[in-house]
Amino acid sequence: MAGExxxxxxxxxxxxxxxxxxxxxxxLGEKIAERSGVINLGVEGMMLIxxxxxxxxxxxxxxxxxxxxxAMASAALLAALKGFMSISIRANQLAAGLAIWLLGTGLAALxxxxxxxxxxxxxxxxxxxxxxIPGLSTAPGIxxxxxxxxxxxxxxxxxxxxxxxxxxxxxxGLKIRTVGENPKQADALGVNVYKIRYxxxxxxxxxxxxxxxxxxxxxxxxxLENVTGGAGWIALALVIFGRWKAYWITIGAFIFGVxxxxxxxxxxxxxxxxxxxxxxxxxxxxxxxxxxxxxKTGAPAALAIPYKRGxx
Amino acid sequence: MSVTSxxxxxxxxxxxxxxxxxxxxxxxxxxxxxxxxxxxxxxVGNAYSVMLRGAFGSAFSFGDVLLxxxxxxxxxxxxxxxxxxxxxxxxxxxxxxxxxxGGTLVGISMLGAVPGIAIFAxxxxxxxxGSLFALVPAGLKVKFGVNEVISTVLLNFVAFLFISFxxxxxxxxxxxxxxxxxxxxxxxxxIIFPGTRLHAGIIxxxxxxxxxxxxxxxxxxFEIRSVGANIKAARYAGMNISKSVFVTLGISGGLAGVAxxxxxxxxxxxxxxxxxxGYGFVAVIIALLGRQHPIGVAIVAFFFSVLMTGSETMYRxxxxxxxxxxxxxxxxxxxxxxxxxxxxxxxxxNRGGVH
Numbered sequence: 194m195a196g197e198x199x200x201x202x203x204x205x206x207x208x209x210x211x212x213x214x215x216x217x218x219x220x221l222g223e224k225i226a227e228r229s230g231v232i233n234l235g236v237e238g239m240m241l242i243x244x245x246x247x248x249x250x251x252x253x254x255x256x257x258x259x260x261x262x263x264a265m266a267s268a269a270l271l272a273a274l275k276g277f278m279s280i281s282i283r284a285n286q287l288a289a290g291l292a293i294w295l296l297g298t299g300l301a302a303l304x305x306x307x308x309x310x311x312x313x314x315x316x317x318x319x320x321x322x323x324x325x326i327p328g329l330s331t332a333p334g335i336x337x338x339x340x341x342x343x344x345x346x347x348x349x350x351x352x353x354x355x356x357x358x359x360x361x362x363x364x365x366g367l368k369i370r371t372v373g374e375n376p377k378q379a380d381a382l383g384v385n386v387y388k389i390r391y392x393x394x395x396x397x398x399x400x401x402x403x404x405x406x407x408x409x410x411x412x413x414x415x416x417l418e419n420v421t422g423g424a425g426w427i428a429l430a431l432v433i434f435g436r437w438k439a440y441w442i443t444i445g446a447f448i449f450g451v452x453x454x455x456x457x458x459x460x461x462x463x464x465x466x467x468x469x470x471x472x473x474x475x476x477x478x479x480x481x482x483x484x485x486x487x488x489k490t491g492a493p494a495a496l497a498i499p500y501k502r503g504x505x
Numbered sequence: 506m507s508v509t510s511x512x513x514x515x516x517x518x519x520x521x522x523x524x525x526x527x528x529x530x531x532x533x534x535x536x537x538x539x540x541x542x543x544x545x546x547x548x549v550g551n552a553y554s555v556m557l558r559g560a561f562g563s564a565f566s567f568g569d570v571l572l573x574x575x576x577x578x579x580x581x582x583x584x585x586x587x588x589x590x591x592x593x594x595x596x597x598x599x600x601x602x603x604x605x606x607g608g609t610l611v612g613i614s615m616l617g618a619v620p621g622i623a624i625f626a627x628x629x630x631x632x633x634x635g636s637l638f639a640l641v642p643a644g645l646k647v648k649f650g651v652n653e654v655i656s657t658v659l660l661n662f663v664a665f666l667f668i669s670f671x672x673x674x675x676x677x678x679x680x681x682x683x684x685x686x687x688x689x690x691x692x693x694x695x696i697i698f699p700g701t702r703l704h705a706g707i708i709x710x711x712x713x714x715x716x717x718x719x720x721x722x723x724x725x726x727f728e729i730r731s732v733g734a735n736i737k738a739a740r741y742a743g744m745n746i747s748k749s750v751f752v753t754l755g756i757s758g759g760l761a762g763v764a765x766x767x768x769x770x771x772x773x774x775x776x777x778x779x780x781x782x783g784y785g786f787v788a789v790i791i792a793l794l795g796r797q798h799p800i801g802v803a804i805v806a807f808f809f810s811v812l813m814t815g816s817e818t819m820y821r822x823x824x825x826x827x828x829x830x831x832x833x834x835x836x837x838x839x840x841x842x843x844x845x846x847x848x849x850x851x852x853x854x855n856r857g858g859v860h
Contacts, residue, residue, distance in 0.1 A: 292839050302832075423662050
């Protein structure tokens with residue numbers, strides 16, 4: 194019996210890691226954008242366009258790498274548009290983000306329907322295969338939890354220290370942080386505020402694109418309207434929860450993933466709780482952890498404030 | 506001509522252009538929409554004419570335009586009221602669903618069979634349900650500092666799931682489909698133009714617009730606007746910020762709730778899972794484009810209703826995907842936001858190098 198319970202827990206945690214991967218990608222990307230002082234509420238839209246483009250690229254070429262690159266490119270393009278609106282034009286950052294959300298949502302559904310029409314059987318791609326890490330995947334406990342996943346999970350693992358190092362240890366990361374905290378001072382030091390912000394927002398978009406593609410290429414194998422199911426918004430919540438720090442964001446994503454995995458497991462085993470209430474958990478958890486975070490901010494000082502050269 | 510009159514003339518010119526820029530921007534969105542459709546082999550001219558015919562082709566279709574305007578105006582006002590206080594309520598869709606639930610509960614109860622009182626109770630309970638659901642994020646914000654953008658968006662999903670649960674169990678009508686029982690006749694909004702689906706709810710929506718207009722002239726409305734304009738100054742002036750947040754979101758959610766109640770009482774006559782095609786989401790664009798002014802919101806709501814009604818016909822008759830209208834609406838917002846750059850650039854140029 195003990196062995197069975199252990200296997201169950203390992204299974205829940207392992208699938209929790211897979212469920213947290215897309216939100217982790219998106220949250221790490223949004224963290225970089227927000228560090229530069231630009232909040233992008235359009236994460237959900239960028240993820241959806243990523244889910245569509247990733248599917249389309251893989252469907253046509255049969256190559257996951259092409260799909261992922263297309264997902265990154267299309268989401269980055271939307272991010273660039275968001276950058277144009279909030280950095281160059283200095284439109285309200287929240288309004289511009291909402292526009293990107295709805296544009297991405299509409300475009301993904303529209304382009305999918307235009308490409309495939311209405312079919313009885315939805316076109317699909319084969320799910321991305323798992324890769325066992327030799328020697329580690331059979332290790333008891335942590336083997337199946339950490340080393341028996343699809344490649345994107347490993348890339349997400351790598352992105353955590355990488356984005357942390359990038360933001361805190363590199364020259365470009367320092368510039369991003371300065372621009373997000375005090376753009377005027379950054380400008381005085383010769384940093385091109387606009388360029389840095391564009392870079393951060395576009396990079397954030399590309400990561401959201403990978404997160405979106407994870408849904409269509411790893412979790413479902415086909416594209417559905419609203420396949421991301423609010424993951425972009427959950428990612429935005431995780432950035433606040435994680436106080437704009439990669440490791441804390443990862444902990445938040447992990448909590449989210451395990452809870453989601455737990456409720457899915459409960460649904461499968463059958464319980465008296467109606468499945469709709471279980472499905473609410475992934476949406477209530479982010480709200481709960483934000484409430485628990487009460488008054489512990491740490492947001493970049495210039496977040497959501499457009500910068501204009503020469504203005505006091 | 507004196508210097509001042511020249512100055513005021515150029516200023517007027519900028520004002521004139523400023524007025525037309527949003528319309529020009531909106532037209533550009535249609536051009537981009539045409540390019541997207543055209544590139545996949547759709548006959549664009551035909552598609553747009555089908556859209557117009559779908560909206561204005563008959564009394565019935567125009568009735569549908571006004572019917573959708575009702576939903577979009579109410580949700581647009583809901584989001585506008587919140588935005589005026591800088592409360593980014595993106596949860597109008599969920600509040601609409603909760604309002605629809607409130608209306609349904611009246612309509613299928615004994616109260617729903619009492620003529621006169623039934624409709625009044627339907628509207629009242631849909632307002633209360635929408636309002637209470639919006640007070641959740643208000644409370645979370647005031648008590649725990651939870652960002653309302655995220656909480657309102659995520660609570661939409663909670664509302665859908667809750668409605669889905671009720672329709673699969675507690676309030677499910679006998680039969681295969683997850684529908685509620687049909688509401689009593691006494692709870693149904695009367696049709697105001699025979700031969701169309703247009704019901705008396707549009708009068709209610711218009712009254713709501715007038716109400717919002719006058720809300721800003723009251724003391725409560727002034728406080729709400731002050732909190733939205735400058736929260737520090739409002740606090741310094743001794744205004745109760747928490748109260749403003751609660752009142753704002755309460756009214757906002759209530760208006761969205763009434764939109765939902767009217768969908769049950771005036772259109773479907775029962776509650777279904779997909780009762781709204783995303784009115785609460787489109788409302789965000791409407792509130793932004795209408796600049797949170799009741800007249801602006803009403804104009805954009807009508808315009809977007811033409812678009813939605815027309816694109817439904819486009820889907821039925823030539824198979825243009827229904828997601829086209831959402832894409833077009835978002836594009837209009839993008840272009841109008843970009844169009845503002847043009848206005849800024851123009852006024853700066855007219856100031857003649859003052860910069």
